[in-house]
Amino acid sequence: SDFCRAVREVFEQVHETVDGNHPPELRADAAAKATVAAFAASEGHAHPRVIELPKTDEGLGFNVMGGREQASPIYISRIIPGGAAHKDGNLRRGDQLLAVNGVSVEKASHETAVELLKQATGKVKLIVKYTPKVLEEMEARFERQKASRRGRMQQ
Numbered sequence: 179s180d181f182c183r184a185v186r187e188v189f190e191q192v193h194e195t196v197d198g199n200h201p202p203e204l205r206a207d208a209a210a211k212a213t214v215a216a217f218a219a220s221e222g223h224a225h226p227r228v229i230e231l232p233k234t235d236e237g238l239g240f241n242v243m244g245g246r247e248q249a250s251p252i253y254i255s256r257i258i259p260g261g262a263a264h265k266d267g268n269l270r271r272g273d274q275l276l277a278v279n280g281v282s283v284e285k286a287s288h289e290t291a292v293e294l295l296k297q298a299t300g301k302v303k304l305i306v307k308y309t310p311k312v313l314e315e316m317e318a319r320f321e322r323q324k325a326s327r328r329g330r331m332q333q
């Protein structure tokens with residue numbers, strides 16, 4: 179299962195850094211934290227990470243969706259092939275955008291987030307976390323809303 183794979187991966191990382199010479203309490207604490215992290219990862223939650231991308235004439239190489247007005251976080255909805263994000267390889271579709279150059283976008287409107295990304299120059303520091311299940315739910319909700327609007331327009 180995904181959970182067992184995540185636990186094994188985290189355990190292997192912990193095992194490499196916490197060897198048998200450490201006190202049993204430290205090893206137990208590390209194992210407990212690893213299990214919680216693995217469970218969170220299996221549920222589609224992740225710890226925030228920092229990604230720095232060069233701003234080019236073509237932009238940063240990704241699209242976003244969501245925002246306060248849609249009652250959802252800002253998400254990376256598309257990585258543009260050949261763009262800066264694609265070449266860097268660290269940003270993923272399904273990453274939630276938390277901050278742009280130190281400015282939080284967690285409760286921002288779509289327009290505000292896009293404007294911050296457009297105004298950024300040089301190396302742009304993004305803080306993101308990978309939550310693909312939430313993105314899938316959000317996209318499904320948008321599709322239901324579109325279908326509902328089409329149905330009303332056809333009546």
